[in-house]
Amino acid sequence: MHITSLGGGHGLYQTLVAARLSEPSSITAVVTVADDGGSSGRLRREMEIIPPGDLRMALAALARDDAEGQLWAQTLQHRFGGTGALAGHAVGNLLIAGLSRVLGSEQAALDKVAELTRSHGRVVPVCTQPLDIEAEVAGLDDDPRVIRPVRGQVAVATTPGTVRRVRLIPEQPEPSPVAVAAIRNASLVTLGPGSWFSSVIPHLLVPGIVDALNGTAALKVVVLNLSAELGETHGFSSERHIHMLTQHAPSLQIDRVLVDSDTIRTTAERSFVARAAAGLGAEVVYADLRTVDADGTPTNIHDPSKLSAALTSLFRAAV
Incomplete structure (x- = not known):
């Protein structure tokens, strides 16, 4: 099993931990490069590099479990405090930025850090240039019919309005050849979970990525979010999440949509989700995917062990 996972942020982190638990032959993370906030935003503006945070x-998710790997994983994630010039920067962001300058490319820097962490897989940016996200947002004026543009990942993720559509700036970015090859050569490809408009859909707006997804022989699985997010997808149903994929990438073909069994319980809503998934050529599969806290209360975080079991089961059933 060769797994390629598309996404960004915490959603991709959980997926990569799940992928490791499946013990595949290889793992490749294809990561969004549109972050413009915090440490990543500062570095992309000051150094004109792709944002390193995601x-x-x-x-860190792919770091080896031994003492050396986990020391490096902890170091990558360490964030400086205080009020000085380094305040808010993650060590890993600075390391990637520095190595990019020394080695001449971001991909070489990522591969070098992967050596330090004794990584279980490879991390690849979806593009080799930083991207911006611009959203069409309704509900920012008294008249709900008025659509306003909102630019920037942070602004889109936190907008109090309703996101209708997003686009990339520049609109025709060149995909990383390594990312395209990782999708085409995979046997299992995952898309999501994560921030739908700022971590998931942007992959589908990069020319060549949808073609690679449609051209691969891999089993393609969309992992649906456990709930709508405050801001960009507030009030969205599971059905609407799927419709957004179809709206932004009409030619996209997917094999399975993986949904937590407690997220959608009614027969009527499940029928709506099935109809939306059919627009992608996909079958909906339900499984218990949630992390449970110490009190036994389900959370809105995917459990890597449960997600790993579900993905492995889908893969075995398909081969």
Whole structure:
């Protein structure tokens, strides 16, 4: 099993931990590069590099479980405090930025950090240039019909309005050839979970990525979010999440949509989700995917062990 996972942020982190538990032959993380906030935003503006934050998190997720690997994973994630020039910066972001300058490319830097962490896989940016996200947002004026543009990942993720559509700036970015090859050569590809408009859908707006997804022989699985997020997908149903994929990538073909069994309980809603998934050529599969806290209360975080079991089961059933 060769797994390629598309996404960013905490959603991709959980997916990569799940992928490791499946013990595949290889793992490749294809990561969004549109972050413009915090440490990543500062570094992309000051150094004109792709934002390293989501890439750093993916590297931490794939770090080896031994003492050396976990020391590096902890170091990558360590964030400086205080009020000085380094305040808020993650060590891993600075390391990736520095190595990019020394080695001449971000991909070489990521591969070098992967050596330090004795990584279980490879981390690849979806593009080799930083991207911006611009959203069409309704509900920011008294008249709900008025659509306003909102630019920037942080602004889109936190907008009090309703996101209708997003686009990338520049609109035709060149995909990383390594990312395209990882999708085409995979036997299992995952998309999501994560921030739908800022971590998941942007992959589908990069020319060549949808073609690679449609051209691969891999089993393609969309892992649906456990709930709508405050801000960009507030009030969205599971059905609407799927419709957004179809709206932004009409030619996209997927094999399975993996949904937590407690997220959608009614027969009527499940029928709506099945109809939406059919627009992608996909079958909906339900499984228990939630992490449970110490009190036995289900959370809105995917449990890597449960997600690993579900993905492995889907893969075995398909081969």
